[in-house]
Amino acid sequence: xxxxxxxxxNFRKYKKLELRDIPERGLITVSGxxxxxxTSIADALSFALFGRTYLTDEDNAGKxxxxxxxxxxxxxxxxxxxxxxxxxxxxNENGSVDAQLFxxxxxxxxxxxxxxxxxxxxxxxGYGYPTFSDxxxxxxxxxxxxxxxxxxxxxxxxxxxxxxxSNGFLRDNERDNQALLDLRPKYEEIYHELKTLNIxxxxxxxxxxxxxxxxxxxxxxxxxxxxxxxxxxxxxxNRSYYLKAKGRxxxxxxxxxxxxxxxIASLMAWGVMVFLPEETEALTSPDAWFDYQVxxxxxxxxxxxxxxxxxxxxxxxxxxxxxxxxQELQPLRQTANAFADNLMDGQRIITAxxxxxxxVRCASYLDARGQGIKMLLGDxxxxxxxLETLSEDIKTYTAENERVVLSAKALHIRLKDQGRDINYRxxxxxxxxxxxxARTAEAAQLKRTLDGFDQSMQExxxxxxxQTTGVELLRRSAKDLTEQFNQSVSKxxxxxxxxxxxxxxxxxxxxxxxxVAVFSEEKNDFMDFxxxxxxxxxxxxxxxxxAMSEELAKNNDNEHQFIILDEPFAFFDHERTVxxxxxxxxxxxxISQVWVVSQEFPxxxxxxxxxxxAQGQDVFES
Amino acid sequence: xxxxxxxxxxxxxTLSTNVARRFAVFCKEDIQDLxxxxxxxxxxxxxxxxxxxEQFESKGKESKA
Numbered sequence: 001x002x003x004x005x006x007x008x009x010n011f012r013k014y015k016k017l018e019l020r021d022i023p024e025r026g027l028i029t030v031s032g033x034x035x036x037x038x039t040s041i042a043d044a045l046s047f048a049l050f051g052r053t054y055l056t057d058e059d060n061a062g063k064x065x066x067x068x069x070x071x072x073x074x075x076x077x078x079x080x081x082x083x084x085x086x087x088x089x090x091x092n093e094n095g096s097v098d099a100q101l102f103x104x105x106x107x108x109x110x111x112x113x114x115x116x117x118x119x120x121x122x123x124x125x126g127y128g129y130p131t132f133s134d135x136x137x138x139x140x141x142x143x144x145x146x147x148x149x150x151x152x153x154x155x156x157x158x159x160x161x162x163x164x165x166s167n168g169f170l171r172d173n174e175r176d177n178q179a180l181l182d183l184r185p186k187y188e189e190i191y192h193e194l195k196t197l198n199i200x201x202x203x204x205x206x207x208x209x210x211x212x213x214x215x216x217x218x219x220x221x222x223x224x225x226x227x228x229x230x231x232x233x234x235x236x237x238n239r240s241y242y243l244k245a246k247g248r249x250x251x252x253x254x255x256x257x258x259x260x261x262x263x264i265a266s267l268m269a270w271g272v273m274v275f276l277p278e279e280t281e282a283l284t285s286p287d288a289w290f291d292y293q294v295x296x297x298x299x300x301x302x303x304x305x306x307x308x309x310x311x312x313x314x315x316x317x318x319x320x321x322x323x324x325x326x327q328e329l330q331p332l333r334q335t336a337n338a339f340a341d342n343l344m345d346g347q348r349i350i351t352a353x354x355x356x357x358x359x360v361r362c363a364s365y366l367d368a369r370g371q372g373i374k375m376l377l378g379d380x381x382x383x384x385x386x387l388e389t390l391s392e393d394i395k396t397y398t399a400e401n402e403r404v405v406l407s408a409k410a411l412h413i414r415l416k417d418q419g420r421d422i423n424y425r426x427x428x429x430x431x432x433x434x435x436x437x438a439r440t441a442e443a444a445q446l447k448r449t450l451d452g453f454d455q456s457m458q459e460x461x462x463x464x465x466x467q468t469t470g471v472e473l474l475r476r477s478a479k480d481l482t483e484q485f486n487q488s489v490s491k492x493x494x495x496x497x498x499x500x501x502x503x504x505x506x507x508x509x510x511x512x513x514x515x516v517a518v519f520s521e522e523k524n525d526f527m528d529f530x531x532x533x534x535x536x537x538x539x540x541x542x543x544x545x546x547a548m549s550e551e552l553a554k555n556n557d558n559e560h561q562f563i564i565l566d567e568p569f570a571f572f573d574h575e576r577t578v579x580x581x582x583x584x585x586x587x588x589x590x591i592s593q594v595w596v597v598s599q600e601f602p603x604x605x606x607x608x609x610x611x612x613x614a615q616g617q618d619v620f621e622s
Numbered sequence: 623x624x625x626x627x628x629x630x631x632x633x634x635x636t637l638s639t640n641v642a643r644r645f646a647v648f649c650k651e652d653i654q655d656l657x658x659x660x661x662x663x664x665x666x667x668x669x670x671x672x673x674x675x676e677q678f679e680s681k682g683k684e685s686k687a
Contacts, residue, residue, distance in 0.1 A: 161641045165677045462666075469663070470670035477648045557640050 001125060001136075001553075002593050003045065003562050004084065005077040010069035011047070011091075012040040018621040019611065024079075024560065025592040026608025027585045029601050036613035037620065038597050042564055046137060048076035048087050049121065050129040051097055051114055054139065058114075062095030066618070077104075080124055081557065087117065126556030131155040135549040139566040140538065145529070146548065148482075148514045156548045157485040158555035159478045166474045169467040176460040176467070183460070187453040190446050199443040203361070204436045210358035211429045217349060217357060218422040224346045225415035231339035232408035235394070236401040238332050243397065245328040249321055256317030263310035270303050333395070340391040343411060347387050350414045354425075362429070369428050387411075479512075485551055486510040492547035492588070493540075499583040500539040502576050505532075508540065516544065535571040542568055546591060553590045562593035569598060578602050629653055629671060642678035646671075 002024045008017040014037060022028065032038045043053040043064070052058050065072040072091040077084065084104040091097055101111035101120055111117040122128055127135070134152035146153050154160040273280050273296065280292065355363045390407055393399035493508045497518075507519035509526055517526040518540060529537060546563065553561035565584075569577040581601065584594045585608070601607070611622050634646040649671050656662040 158641060158644060161678055165674055168677070169673075462669075465663075465666050466669040466673065469666050470674055473649070473652065473667070473670055474674065476652060477645055480648055481644065555640060 001078055001080045001558055001562060002560050003076065003078050003595075006041070006045055006048065006075070008044045008048075008072070008074040010066035010072040011044050011074055012064055012066060013037040013618060014040055014044075014620055015066055015069070015618045016620070017041065017044060020622070021609070023593070023608045025585065026594070027581065027606065028593065028595045028609045028611065029605060029607040030595060030597040030611045030613065031599065031601055032613030033599055033615060036615050037617065038599075038613050039566070041611065041613070042137065042566055042595075042597055044074050045076065045564070046129075046132070048074040048089055049125075050132060051089060051099065051118070052129055054133065054137075058097070060095070061091045061097045065091050085124070087121075089114075089117075127152070127155045127160075127552065131552065135545065135552050136562060137564045137566070138542065138545050138549075138568065140542065140568050140570050145516075145541070146514050146544070148512070153514070153548075156552040156555070157478070157482050158551075159481055162474045162478050166471050169470045169474075173464050173467045173471075176463045179460045180457060180464075183453050183457050187450065187457065190450050190453065194443060194446045194450060197439055197443050197446070199440060204433065204440055206359045206362055207429055207433045207436060210362040211426055211433060213357050214422045214426050214429070217352070218419050218426070221346070221349050221415045221422070222419050224342050224349065225412045225419070227342045228339075228346060228408045228412050228415070231335070231342060232405050232412075234335075235339065235399075235404050235408075238335055239397045239401060242329065242332045242336075245324050245332070249324040249329060252317050252321045252324065256314055256321060259310050259314040259317055263307060263314055266303060266307045266310060270299065270307065273299060332397070336395050336397055340394045343387055343391050343394070343408065346411045346415050347384060350411070350418050351384065365432065366425055366428060482512060485548075486512070486514070488551055489544065489547040492550055493543045496543040496546060496583075496587050497540060499579050499587070500543050500572070500576060501536060502573075502579065505536070505540065508544070510544075516540065538571040539576070546587065550588050550590050558590065560592045561590050562595060563591050564595040564597065566597045567599075568596060574602065578605075581605050628657075629668065632671065632675070637675070637679060639678050642675050645674060645678060 003022055004024075005022060006017070006019045008014055011017065013035075017040070019041070030038050030041055043056075046053045047056075047061075047064060051061065053064065056063050070093045074089050076087045078087070079085075082105070086102040086104055088100045088102075089097055090099075097114050099111065099114040099117040100109060101117045102109050111120045118128070125132075130150075131152035133139075134146070134150070135156060151160060151163075154163060280296075354366065358366075387407065390399055390403065394404060490508050490510050493510075494506060497508060498506050505518045505520065507526075509517040509519070511517075516529045518529065518532060519525070520527050520532075529540070532540070542565070549561070549563055569580070572580065581596070584596065585592070609622070611620075613620065629646075629650055632646050632649065634643045637643045637646060653662065653667060656667070
């Protein structure tokens with residue numbers, strides 16, 4: 001940051017102050033006796049930048065108004081990063097302050113209130129008044145040993161942002177820890193509730209399967225009962241039909257067999273006559289038992305017709321018998337077989353053990369709920385054999401109607417009883433299923449909540465880990481930067497110090513706590529700061545402060561920077577003053593614009609701009 | 623324990639603030655030291671670096687806005 005111009009009206013000593021054509025590089029001397037207005041110039045600069053001076057804070061700005069005037073104004077033009085800014089502050093009659101900050105390159109007003117100006121300047125310059133007064137505005141009488149924990153030193157080291165971020169992490173850690181403390185009991189409470197529910201993931205599917213199995217059995221049993229009823233009702237009719245059809249079938253088959261025999265016989269006779277004529281001639285003897293000639297004549301005339309008739313009748317008989325078999329007997333046998341199968345199926349169902357149908361746990365559950373394992377109470381072992389016999393008889397319609405009806409009725413009743421029994425068990429199962437569904441839903445909700453807590457706790461834990469790592473990382477980085485800063489300051493101080501101490505001291509050593517040790521040529525060893533004279537201490541401190549200011553400028557990307565040294569030579573002898581003034585504009589590439597405020601300067605001082613103040617002069621233009 | 627990528631994603635030249643750039647340079651050396659010591663948790667370290675850089679840069683962006 002380089003100062004280009006400073007103007008003021010009614011500010012402290014001056015009715016009008018106007019400093020223009022300030023060189024970017026070189027020595028600017030501000031001289032004058034006591035109360036000549038030197039400090040008013042430095043104060044105007046300080047007030048323009050930060051709204052305060054060393055002695056007057058923001059709340060007492062009214063004290064800076066020139067005696068007799070009602071308001072004051074200060075305008076500062078400065079350059080930073082190729083941009084030129086104009087900063088105007090006006091002190092009103094009531095002591096309030098207005099401020100405006102312009103970026104001249106962009107022709108843009110970037111702040112319109114003191115608060116905005118303060119924030120923008122902090123962003124542009126990288127520091128506030130405390131750091132400014134510890135670095136680029138050095139008042140010799142106020143110089144003190146730097147405090148490594150002060151914000152200004154952190155600014156100079158380049159770690160002031162570290163504190164902000166690190167403190168933010170520590171605050172975040174507190175929040176995350178508190179969140180964990182809040183979440184843990186909630187998590188444990190929900191975990192306990194979930195544990196208490198003691199959900200077995202296999203129980204509900206088993207219950208549902210058992211219910212489906214029993215329902216299927218019930219449906220099958222009901223269907224069988226109805227089938228048995230119908231089959232039993234139609235058995236007698238069917239049996240009658242079957243027996244009649246069977247009789248017809250037997251009669252037709254007998255007739256057909258006879259016709260077949262006749263057909264074969266006629267064909268054989270015809271064959272003998274055709275293929276064995278001589279032998280048949282012998283049959284024509286008078287003693288023959290029948291008249292062969294008559295037979296031969298009949299045969300030749302009717303045999304073929306007779307055989308054809310027999311064949312047709314045989315064919316008709318076969319078709320008829322097939323039709324009886326296919327259209328009447330076969331369907332009736334199928335009906336009988338189905339009836340017989342139903343009987344056996346029904347028997348199997350009513351004798352089925354519940355343990356063979358549902359998982360053991362479900363059977364045990366139903367047993368525990370007062371339901372016996374056996375479906376029916378009757379003894380069905382003996383009935384099984386009877387039904388098997390009956391079933392076989394039914395298939396052949398040999399079973400007596402009454403026996404069939406009684407057995408089917410008995411089985412029908414048992415199936416209906418069993419249906420009611422299953423229904424009762426399913427009611428029990430449904431209650432348990434409903435309960436288990438509700439419990440499972442409750443468990444799922446608790447699990448989701450638990451998962452949410454768990455995820456949240458993991459996130460907080462991870463945050464704490466990251467933030468703690470961040471704090472430690474910043475600490476190590478700050479330590480590293482501090483070491484670099486100390487080395488750099490030591491190096492710069494060693495470059496400056498010989499001018500300030502007339503070559504008596506050329507080397508300094510700065511530890512982590514910014515304790516300074518100076519190398520004495522005479523002692524050929526490092527001396528502690530408090531071992532050297534107070535005058536030399538001041539000279540060393542000034543060199544150290546300038547070196548630190550250079551670091552601050554570097555950290556804020558300032559390629560060129562001004563510095564104001566107020567009465568820096570109070571503890572310098574004439575020779576050291578002359579040497580220092582010669583070297584000040586060249587001690588640093590960065591600290592290039594050096595303002596020195598002093599009552600007087602040695603003759604022959606090579607300054608680049610002279611600001612010579614005089615007592616009683618309230619208008620100054622230069 | 624190997625680092626995920628030794629902070630290869632972290633390019634100090636693309637950072638807008640001096641504080642972030644200097645910190646990035648430090649982290650690239652620091653991560654190697656921790657790796658040699660066998661005390662590096664790459665994911666945690668990388669997350670910490672990202673958060674710090676973001677905070678440095680967000681401050682820088684505010685100042686340039």
